[in-house]
Amino acid sequence: RVITSRLGQTGHAQQWFVTVCALSMGCAASTTPPAEPGTTLPKLDATTAKPAAADPATTNPKLDVTAKEPPTVWVASSGCDSEELQTALVKTLLKRRQVFDAADESMALKDVADKYKDTIATFKQVHIMDALFYRDYDTIRKWKDGEEIYCWDFGLVKYCGFKPENVTTVMLSMKPWLFKHAGEPGMWSPQEPEFTATSEEEADYMAKLQQTRDAYAALKCKPPQAVPVLASGKSCADELAEASQGLNKKYPEALASWVEKVLGGADVVTCQGGDVVNLNMTFQCNQLLARQLIHLVHDNKTMYAGHSAGAMVMAKSMEMTKEIGPGWLEAFACSKEFLHSDGVMFNDKDLDGDGVTTNVLGALPMFQTSFAMRPHYSKAWAKEVLEKNKAAELEFEQETGQEIEDSITDASTDDAESALKLLNIVGQNAKDQDAPVFLPLQNGRCIVAQFIDGKEVFKAIGTASTKHVSTAG
Secondary structure: OOEEEEEEEOOOOOEEEEEEEEOOOOOOOOOOOOOOOOOOOOOOOOOOOOOOOOOHHHHOOOOOEOOOOOOEEEEEOOOOOOHHHHHHHHHHHHHHOOOOEHHHOOOOHHHHHHHOHHHHOOOOEEEEOHHHOOOOHHHHHHHHHOOOOOOHHHHHHHHHOOOHHHEEEEOHHHOOOOOOEOOEOOOEOOEOOOOOOOHHHHHHHHHHHHHHHHHHHHHHOOOOOOOOOOOOOOOHHHHHHHHHHHHHHHOHHHHHHHHHHHHOOOOEEEEOOOOHHHHHHHHHHOHHHHHHHHHHHHOOOOEEEEEOHHHHOOOOEOOOOOOOOOOHHHHHOOOHHHOOEOOOOEOOOHHHOOOOOHHHEOOOOOOOOOEEEEOOOOHHHHHHHHHHHHHHHHHHHHHHOOOOOHHHHHHHHOOHHHHHHHHHHHHHHOOOOOOOEEEEOOOOEEEEEEEEOOEEEEEEEEOOOOOOOOOOO
16 A cells, blocks of 8 residues: 655645545446345446536537546535535536536636536436434424525535436435335435335335334433333344345345436435434445445546535544434444445454444445544544544554654644644555544535545545534534
8 A cells, every 4th residue: 555645735825635545456446336145236337417518618629628537525524515615516526527627727606607507507416314314304494494504405506506406315214216205395305216115025114214213212312211122132223224135135126226327327426414323324224225326436427425424424433423322322333244344345354343343333435544533523522533543543553663753643633634644644554454543624624535546535625614513414
């Protein structure tokens, strides 16, 4: 593994630190994801949506049109909630369509939105809302309307020019590839699957899903109540995982078709913040889907952007949150037997229990690099971040015999750039490293990760915000 770094200047006189981590041979996703044991998975051939033919950038050969962006992931704290981030996202998506004129790099959002409105009007977004699945939907709708929380499906329409008819909001827990449903306004779009499970299978699955709702309601009581004990003696997460994974294995064509047409047909797949343990459980229960989404991103057929919980599930660990109270992991973290070691989702080292325990492993493992994050970061988290990063430093030093300057680790609590410097060193031991580097991610900031020539490249963008941001979503 080869790690290099460089410091640059942005147009806002702000330093960016870029970490480049070489991937293992073959880590770049193939077009055919490996199947779970006993499962025959159809090949995916999803393509990125084509640009509108009428856009001047596609018809004027004199324009200096940028090359297509490499596979890209946004790891955000509070969403795309500033004009700075909105401008960067729209430009990124235009570059992915290969219609962006390089001469417009310094153009403001209003001007970009005006010049490229015809293309932006065709952008397709799929928004995953499972982090709010267990909340009160009337409250969520009020929060969205009043912009008390950031929601990508609302924000990209209002501030970036997306058309509502091109935005599909999904609740993966409702299995839109198998179950027909009228939808829930503001929460998820109507579901019209090509393939459907039997009514008996749907009823059994929904009963298991209701058990997780009952557990959530008990833990949210004040004071928290005991989670209902199931006759099987299993956790509600394990019973749900057994039913969910069983359906996905029985109907792989249904899942593959939905992933290809819905996720693969989107310019960007976004993921909501909210309850990180429950969102992580959703991806644990749907590992075939998570694996295919990872491949779509690595194959550059769509882009993924998530904030708060939607970002944490991509990391090595999603544990640094005050939301994990007593009983939460016992109820909502699937057992090791439901986590698959296939080199894409997890490997044997991930599941050996050393370093990061299996109940807090991020279940949408988009990266090889061993890092985690603390979104909505403030200095109140500095002590805990420093403890974690000192553990990562110590493991690196013991296993490699190389010393890391204490000042680098001490500074890793300052901001994302400083922590990326530590990750740049510890990443050299990525193959054997258990303890991740924790990246402090302030509201208003985003880590942009790109997969370039077999390497993972990270940079921090955005300006830290001092305004209050609700962590409820």
